[in-house]
Amino acid sequence: MKDKETPILSREWSLDSGYSSNQLPEEAHPGFPPHVGQETLSHIDLGEGCDAFHYRGQAFHRLHIKVRIETDEPFLMIRAPLAGVANFNFEGVGQTEDSPDRINLFVHGNPEDACISTHPAHEAMDVVGIMLSASRLLSLCDGMKLPRPLEALSGPHAANAMASLTMSTTSRRLFKALVATPYAGALSRLYGESKLMEIAAAILTDLGAQAQESTRxxxxxxxxxxxxxxxxxxxxxxxxxxxxxxxxxxxxxxxxxxxxxxxxxMTMPEWILERRMEMAADMLRSGELAIKQIAFQLGYAQVSGFTTAFSRHFGMAPADFRKSISGT
The missing domain is CATH 1.10.10 (Arc Repressor Mutant, subunit A)
Known part of the structure; x- marks a missing residue:
């Protein structure tokens, strides 16, 4: 995203055998070695506050890819698979599936949290992704109320969230058009920005329809x-x-x-995490239990796991939350 600091993207891959990108020489190309798979990644200029990519790749073995994107503000990641199936895990939120019949939306309230995708062997992936900063999204929406879960990006303390939409014929056409611009130079950017606005409008419409469906x-x-x-x-x-x-x-x-x-x-894991964090906050406010006891009562085998989940949810560690309540 280009209006503020350039995002820092770190990417690691690993095979079930244990072989991974960490074992390659530092000067090696960031893509797959020939014996692991083949892939291409192209970027699309969509103006300030927005980066887009078109990924096509295939691994010759079952493979896991871990991506972490560090930016200076929360953002929305839109993933639209045009071909291929993969399992997708958003750290601290839950799991979903990349497949051509759905669009996945990931709200990165804490941009440093990683996403991990697992790809079956010989599964050809064709994915369009759009990374939209909170400020750019709000400017596109021009004051309108954001539907859930995007509303998390409009507050002062954005939280991680995710949602899925059915890939409509209109949306598929728009994503395909985005990566197949017939222009070059300045015209290409104008074309891309126009498609971005159409995609944003389609997603907002579909999220609204999904909300209406839930009431029926x-x-x-x-x-x-x-x-x-x-x-x-x-x-x-x-x-x-x-x-x-x-x-x-x-x-x-x-x-x-x-x-x-x-x-x-929400997905069930999202809902459960929300309720657990509510219960944790209540326990911390009461002051009756130590943080270690709270962690174990909520089903966490390690206090560190509870501390990480709580910090992601509330933006502060349990001990700091308790201090802020007591005023000490």
């Missing part, structure tokens, strides 16, 4: 999701498997995941 859930399905939420609240320290929870409320696992997101606006 059948009463019986709403009741089942409420039942699931109540059960999860009572089991935050000893969570059931998704299979058990689905059986308990009378839905398939897929129905549960879809309806849960529509009803709550």
């Amino acid at each position: 859930l059948l009463g019986k399905e709403q009741a089942k999701i409420k039942q699931a939420c109540e059960y999860l609240r009572s089991k935050l320290t000893d969570l059931p498997s998704q299979e058990r929870l689905a059986n308990l409320v009378g839905l398939s696992q897929r129905q549960l995941a879809t309806a849960f997101r529509q009803f709550t606006g």
Whole structure:
């Protein structure tokens, strides 16, 4: 993104065998070695506060790619796979899937958090990505209220979040057009910026439609999701498997995941993390338990894991949060 400091992107890959990019000479090309795979990455100039890329690649072995992007402000990452399937893990938030039938939205309230994608062997990937700074997004929206989860970018303390949208025919056409500009030079940039505005409008429209759809859930399905939420609240320290929870409320696992997101606006891991952090904040306010005890009561095997999750969510460590409450 070009309006402030240039983003610093770090990228590491590794195979299940343990072989990784860290074992290559420092002067080696950042792409895959010939025996690992092949890939190309092209950048698209979309003006201030926005970077876009077009990635095409294929690994010859099952492979994991870890990317961390450091910027001086929160941003929205839009990933639109045109071909290929991969599992995607956003640190501290949850998991989703890259596939041609969906657009994934990642709100990086803490830009330094990493995303890790896992690619099957010989899976040809074709992905368009757009990294949009919070200030550029707000200028595009020109004062309109951002739909959830993008609303996190409009506040003073943006939090990490993610959401998925169905890839519509219109959206697919726009992403393909973005990476196939018929122009060069200044005209190419103007063309790219016009496509960016169309893509932003399409995503905002689809997010609004998704919110409306969530309000049209059948009463019986709403009741089942409420039942699931109540059960999860009572089991935050000893969570059931998704299979058990689905059986308990009378839905398939897929129905549960879809309806849960529509009803709550979050994936189940996001919702659970939110509730756990709320409970942690309440425990810290009461002052009755040590931080180590709070971590264990919330199901964290290590205090460091709890501290990391809490810091990402609230922007400060548990000890600092407790001090801010007590005023000491």
